[in-house]
Amino acid sequence: MPETLTARDRAIALEQDAARYPEERGEILLEAADQWEQAGEPDRAVALWHELIDAGGEDAGYARYGLAELYFEQDRDAEAQEHLRALEDGPVAAGPAGLVAELLAGRGDNEAALxxxxxxxxxLGVDQVAAIGEPGGSPSLHTPLFFGRQRCRRALGLPADDWDRVADVAEQNRLEFGRLLERAARAYSRRGPMDATMLVWQRDEQERASRRWPSVFPPDTIGHHPGVERRLHRMTREEGLAKVTLILGSVDGFAAYLDESGGDPAEEKVRLAYAERARTQGRHMSWPPGRNEACWCGSARKYKKCCGDPRNRS
Structure with missing residues (x-):
């Protein structure tokens, strides 16, 4: 596989994956449509979106959003609104509904966005809303819905209500979380040589992750393990690390964590939190392994003949 794939290459590869993994077909085709748009071939994206609409389900909602966004960009407002009306007439999940709201807010239509x-x-469930509005709570995937709604209400001159108060608490939680990260960064900078951990995905798990979350693990990251090896050497050299522990990611484990936490796999803090769980579950190893031991990347080859080959460090 080439080191640098174009958007067109990724779109073609994703369509092939959709055929191979029918249980994940909708999610993969949505990502393929996005890549066709980036490749400057919107007609190919439109064809995939219509296929998903015909199939129905939550993916159809995302497809209608994609069509509306494209048609607005092309000044085909009547067709865009037609898809939004069709989406409004049926059940719709929080994901596509939130995207439509952001789209309309960006166009200045605050009443429709609201x-x-x-x-x-x-x-959302009552417990989900309560957790977002709980002082000291962790950031949530759905928090931006409350922030966007509050912006629209303020633009329309509406008085604060209960969901606006949830947004106020969530904003304080967000600021406190940022302060915690800053304090952690300052503490880290004052420390000398130390141990470090890194979440990695061995080859088989990385391919599974790419199929399950293609926007987070795009196909062009598959086979990047020599690059990770070079980064590890650079980290130990430049940061004076005494030891590196690799946390071995698992698709099943990550999916279970996401189901429990409601986290967004694209957010780094969510992946870091999962890495801590995987570490406590024993999914870790020291780097570098012995030269004659199995390579950390999961290739089943000896380290010295795989990522540990000095030629991979150049």
């Missing part, structure tokens, strides 16, 4: 933010938040 309706969509309300609809997105209404799909």
């Amino acid at each position: 309706r969509w933010f309300n609809r997105a938040i209404a799909t």
Whole structure:
């Protein structure tokens, strides 16, 4: 596989993956449509979106959002609104509803955006809303819905309500989380040589992750292990690390963590939190392994003949 893939290459590869993994077909085709757009071939994206609409389900909602966004960009507002009306006429999940709300807010249509933010938040459970509005709570995947809704209400001159108060608490939680990260960074900078950990995905797990979360693990990252090896050497040299522990990611374990936490796999803090769980579950190893031991990348080859080959460090 080439080191640098174009958007067109990724779109073609994703369509092939969709055929191979029918249980994940909808999610993969949505990512393929996005790549066709980036490749400057929107007609190919449109064809995939219509296929997903015909199939129905939550992916159809994302497809209608994609079509509406494209048609707005092409000044085909009537067709864009037609897809939004079709989406509004049926059940819709928080994900596509929130995207539509952001789309309309970006176009200055705060009244319509507010309706969509309300609809997105209404799909959440009472416990989810309560957790977002709990002082000291962790950031949530759905928090931006409350922030967007609050911006629309303020633009419309509406008084604060209960969901606005949830947004206020969530904003304080976000600021406190940022301060915690800053304090951790300052503490880290004052420390001398220390141990470090890194979440890595062995070859088989990385391929599975790419199929399950293609936007987070794009196909062009498969086979990047020599590059990780070079980074590890650079880290130990430049940061004076005494030891590196590799946390071995598992698709099943990560999926279970996401189901439990409601986290977004694209967010680094979510992956770091999962890495800590995997570490406590014993999914870790020291780097570098012995030269004659199995390579950390999971290739089943000896380290000295795989990522540990000095030629991979150049």
